[in-house]
Amino acid sequence: MASLTGMFRKNTLPRSFWPLAALTLLAVGLSIYRLVVGLGPTTNMSDHYPWGIWITVDLFLIPIAGAAFTVSLISFFFGYEDYRTVLRPAVVAGFLGYAVVGILLFLDIGRWPQFYNIFAPGYINLHSFLEEISLCVTLYVIILTLEVLPIFLERTKWEKNIRWIERGIYIVAGTGILLSTLHQSSLGSMFLLMTHKLHPLWYTPALPVLFFLQAGYTGLGATAIAITLIWRSKGLPVNRLLVRRIGQAMGINLLLYVFLKIGDWMGAGEIPLLLKPDAFGWIAWLELGIGILVPLAILFTRFVRHSQGPFWAGVFAIMGTFINRLVITWVGLAEPSPLPYFPSWIEILITVGLVAGAFLVYDRIIYAFRLLPEKPETRQ
Amino acid sequence: MSINRRDFLKVAGVAAGSALLPNLTVRAAPAAAADESIGMLYDATICVGCNACTNACRDWNGTDPEPDERGTYDAPKELSADTWTMIQLYQGEGEYSFVKRQCMHCIDPACVSGCPVQALEKTADGPVTYDAERCIGCRYCMYACPFHVPRFEWDAVIPVIAKCTLCADRLSQGIGGPNCAEWCPTGALVWGKRANLVAEAESRIAAEPDRYVDYIYGKEDAGGTSVLYLSGVSFDKIGFENLGARPIPELSEGTANIVLPGIILGGPIVLGLIRWVAKRGGWEESWPV
Amino acid sequence: MINTSMQEAIRGRGLSRRDFLKFCSLMAGVLAIPKSYAKNIEIAMETAPRTPIIWLEFQDCAGNSEALLRASRPTVAELVLDVLSVDYHETIMAAAGNLAEEAKDAAIEKGGYILVVEGSIPTADNGVYCTIAGRSAVDILAHAAANSVAVIAAGACAAFGGLPAASPNPTGARSVMELVTDKPVLNLPGCPLNPVNLTATVVHFLTFGELPAMDDLHRPLFAYGARIHDNCPRRGHFDAGEFVRAWDDEGHRKGWCLYKMGCKGPVTFHNCPAVEYNDGTSWPIKAGHGCIACSEPDFWDLGLYNQADLQKFAPPSTYAPVQPPTQHIDPAAAGLIGAAARLVVGAAGAAAYRSLTKPDQPEGSDNAPAEKG
Structure with missing residues (x-):
């Protein structure tokens, strides 16, 4: 059983931690940007989509x-x-x-x-x-x-x-x-x-x-x-x-x-x-x-x-x-539109980053808490 | 195919499926009350496409023009947060027709039914109004509307939904009718009690049957709308789909009326039943392979 | 005087050559022909002998003559009247009575003249409503037209009957083109006509030896080829839907569109916005009143303040088209997603096939019956 404090100790982190963390941080930054400047400049959504x-x-x-x-x-x-x-x-x-x-x-x-x-x-x-x-x-x-x-x-x-x-x-x-x-x-x-x-x-x-x-x-x-x-x-x-x-x-x-x-x-x-x-x-x-x-x-x-x-x-x-x-x-x-929708890179990055963050947190929770039995249980 | 969709869903015996289907007779038709409320009649055969309505709308509601590429004319391409009404043109083989676009002010509006926070409301006067104080900006109304009318202020930080209000403020303050109808130079757009407008439209068709398609769009479409249309070319050509005579929210609201109490009341019973069976003998594993 | 060339007549009036050349290029402009034709006009004007004109007036107000003559300075119209040999014109000629009639008959005898008619011709009751020297207008017109090379109907009355022909038309007034069928008739409607257009027509005749191209109402296309509406200075307000709704309202003071006040600009063919009246001083719409369609047939019966019926005219293509809703798939996006999907599904399929067809490793703690995959 790993301890809570060990969660972010360097040698316990998986190799994928830093890229996922970077993506998550980027998504957090972009999310704040979206909230500050509005939907129009950040997304490709339109009146038709x-x-x-x-x-x-x-x-x-x-x-x-x-x-x-x-x-x-x-x-x-x-x-x-x-x-x-x-x-x-x-x-x-x-x-x-x-x-x-x-x-x-x-x-x-x-x-x-x-x-x-x-x-x-x-x-x-x-x-x-x-x-x-x-x-x-x-x-x-x-x-x-x-x-x-x-x-x-x-x-x-x-x-x-x-x-x-x-x-x-x-x-x-x-x-x-x-x-x-x-x-x-x-x-x-x-x-x-x-x-x-x-x-x-x-x-x-x-x-x-x-x-x-x-x-x-x-x-x-x-x-x-x-x-x-x-x-x-x-x-x-x-x-x-x-x-x-x-x-x-x-x-x-x-x-x-x-x-x-x-x-x-x-x-x-x-x-x-x-x-x-x-x-x-x-x-x-x-x-x-x-x-x-x-x-x-x-x-x-x-x-x-x-x-x-x-x-x-x-x-x-x-x-x-x-x-x-x-x-x-x-x-x-x-929709009566000649312009079909395709997501902007901000939309995509926020989505990817948030999902990456979820994986990150999940990985750390698996590491730090007892999600699974120590030994696989067998059917009684 | 001899069975229709409804029959199939019943026959299929998917209990939830049948239960979810609304009882279509439950909802009362509000059309009678709407006949006494305010509406507009647009006659595409009289309209000359002068855009006075667009301009009158801008005047009253303070929206900004949308100039063309050269910046000369106000030339909106479609409804937008700044253009609540506009004139479009249909050109076909040897025929053409102008068509005014704005909110149809349905008698039973899908946007009102869909709005989670009651920001949209069908008032007794006739208009479908919007309250930004309530709105959370989810844009469900834009998808719900069968006429593609509500628009969103995409460039604003805290945007609002924008659409024609049938000049609800003018109506409630007794200033007059919708500004576009007040300004229409040719009389293609008139306002008044919906019942009177229906009668007027019927008499116009009766007087000049060759001039009109024998149909008043909005009289019964989508459960009826407060804005009625007359046209000289068939309505599908000027962008009006055949939406049927039932109100759009009927199915959705009927489903809601059954699902909510159904699951909240019936759910625990079903869960208890499952648990009871499980305790008694369990669910035996029998797999074909 | 007949054989004197225009050049000499111009010199006689004390006009400089510069003025003359300006006139020639103005004419090229009005006639809507290339500026290079100014040279042709110049040559024609310098060399052509003065063409005799016979100007007849019937049921008219002399407004067209006035328009031609009442100018504040020597105008192109005056110039042309000078260089043309006006052999008979009741309003301006010095002769009167029998002398005048003799002059006219002499000119008609000689032939080769252009006949200009002003005013409509009454035909009811054997034409008794307009007689000169005991002869009815119908007779006079027929007589004068017989030897002419071309007939120009000047003004709305001569061209389409005008005010005398307005309902109920008690005198049975007819237009020139209804009565003269064996000669080329050119209509210059307007109330009054714009003298620039008459001058230009004559110049065209002198330069090219024929009348200018005409529409089906016999109006020269150079002057009547476009609607007032098409070149109206207030057109922007029409397009923007900004209309005057009452005289002297805010919109009127701002110079908005006069359509709602009965302006017939959208149904009237004339070049007023380009040449204006009174030597380019002004014209009705510029002055704040709607067009009354004075160059269109039966305009008095349209109702001065009734709105024009625009339905018979095809709309311009500046309107946004109706777009029926459909499911759109962006080809680029579809290609991108399709390629990605093929990759993912293909990879997943291959991996699944590999791992599922590989015999399962028996796993110690798994108490399920061992199976061979």
Whole structure:
């Protein structure tokens, strides 16, 4: 067990620390610059593309950070106790993911000095899915903080002060799951207003359900990736059964998703659009192939029993989710504009830097705190 | 395809899916009240493209002109934070039409439904107004609007959303109607009670059926708008999509009405049920491969 | 006098050669022909014999004659009147009565003259509403036109009927081109006509031996080829939507567009903005009143303060086009992202294939059944 003070001692730092730290610092500087000079000079967003890469990244990070939610659901409620092994890394990853999302959203909103209006009682519009997301995400970050606190405070003098969290963990975790269900689906509901803007292959009244299922399998994929990598980096053998179980849960989610998605296309008579040789037909096939068919091909064949199987299924599923969110928040929205949007270098650097910062912090937390059991646990 | 999307979602048996679909009969149509409120009627066949409306708008709202490349004329290319209304031109084979762009002041506006902090509001007078004190600058209204109207002050450090207000201040203070309609030299733009405007538009079409496309855009489109359009060329050519007669926020708000209580009330029960089943026998692993 | 060249007539008036050359290049300007043609004009003017003119007045106010004559200094118009041999003009000639009629008949006998008509010709009731020396205007016109080389209808009345022909037109007033069909007729409408345009037409005739190119209303294109609106000094205000809404309002004092006050500039073809009236002193729009379309047919019936109907004119291309919304994919961005995506997916695919097809290393602490991958 490494000590807290050893966190930044030179010989404990990984080689990637300094480049990541440089990127993070740069992002912090650029973020301050953006807040001082405004959105126009720093981003390429315009009246026709009012949401840029930050929103795309937000909508991509939230399902990945959904790892915390899927793992708590499976471990606390479906009764798979062995998932608790990965609960801590997942919750901390979720917390960091939401932190990045929160910072990006704060940078994204134009009138940031009065962001607190989102929580002002007389202002809240419960019909707005954006408001619902804002409230849910805020509450969920509080829940995640509660779930994360024991990790940081155990073996300290505050440990007994937070016992109540452990005792009420089912209520805490259950609230977190409900809040996640709400906001993961609300991310999709947010686009229900864009009936006539979102490309028909992606627009459907079932968007909330699709987003919810997608968050499920993307979060599980991220978990599979994370634990494989963490165990590897610590030189520990992978708990193959656990990883496979995660892969199986992911497979069920994926099946539901693809059933709903293709059924929805058929129900709406949009199959001809899929066969049209335009950019969007291709993108839809790409998304379907990379994000769904390849993971399914891994998870429903003997590859699922391979120690690397769920890892790679997760990688491809996440790429598919990225394509999906890219289309829905960016290229799939119809605008009367001759100038398509492409992010400015400031937008890109801030995004990259913040994600780098999250990795950095995660790495140090893994180093300093007890995220994983000292020895891999075995199923009882 | 014999089943439609709704049927599929029901048949699919995805419980959440069906529950999320809104009950479309729940929402009351506010169109009746809107008929008594203020609106505008724009007749593209009378408009001569003189831009008096653009200028009148600038006068009243104090927005800056957007000069062309040579800096000679005020020549906005599209709506912007500084241009709340403007004239565009459609030129086709042997036909052309001017078309005025501004906020349509929907009776059931998507921007108002989407705004998280109620910064946008549909007032009883008719206008859809904006309150910068509430706004957080999230720009959801810009995406929500089916007419691509709200604009953002990109160059400002603390920007505001900018769009036509139907001169709500003039209406509420009794100064007069929207400044653009007051200044229109040809009478292509008139203002008044929406019901009267609909009647006027109908009588114009009846009097000269050859002059007009037999359609009043905004009478029912997107649940009805306070700004109505008459045109001599088909509306899709002058940039008005067929949005259907249902209000845009219907699906979204219907979903919200079901999802929020559904998950908050039903969620714990489902979680408890899952837990109960798990405790009783657990979920057996059975994987095909 | 008939054989005296213009050069001599000019010298006789005491004009310098410099004035003469200035006149020649002015004419080239008005006629909208290249400045190099000033030399041709100069030669034609110096050598051409003075062309005889017969000027007839019917239902008119002599306004066009006045416009030609009432100048504050020796003008190009005066100059041309001097160099032209005006053999008959009721307003300015010294002769009267039978003497005058004889002079006219003699000139008509001789032929080769240009006939200028001012005023409309009444045709109702056998033309009794305008008779000179017992002959109706219809007869006089037919007689005078027969031997002419060309007919110029000077002013709105002669060109399109003008005020006498305004509704209900009790005298059955007709324009010259309706009555003279066997001779080339050139209309110089305007109320009054701009003398510069008459001079330029004559100069063109003398220089090139033919009448200038005309539009379908027989108006010379050099003077009536563009709308007032196209060259209006207040055009910027029209484009900016800045309109006078009442006489003497703020906009009027600022010199804004007069369209809303009934200005017919957008539907009127004339070169007023370029040449102005009274030797370039001013013209209606400059003076603060809208154009009344005096060079267009039936302008009295348009309603002085009614707004012009602009619908029949094609709009200029300066308006922003309507842009229907579509999903845009920037080709450059798409290429970039596509290449990156191919790289990532390809690399991931290859790595996945390699690691998944490699037999799994059995791991000690993994209690799952060992499998061969």
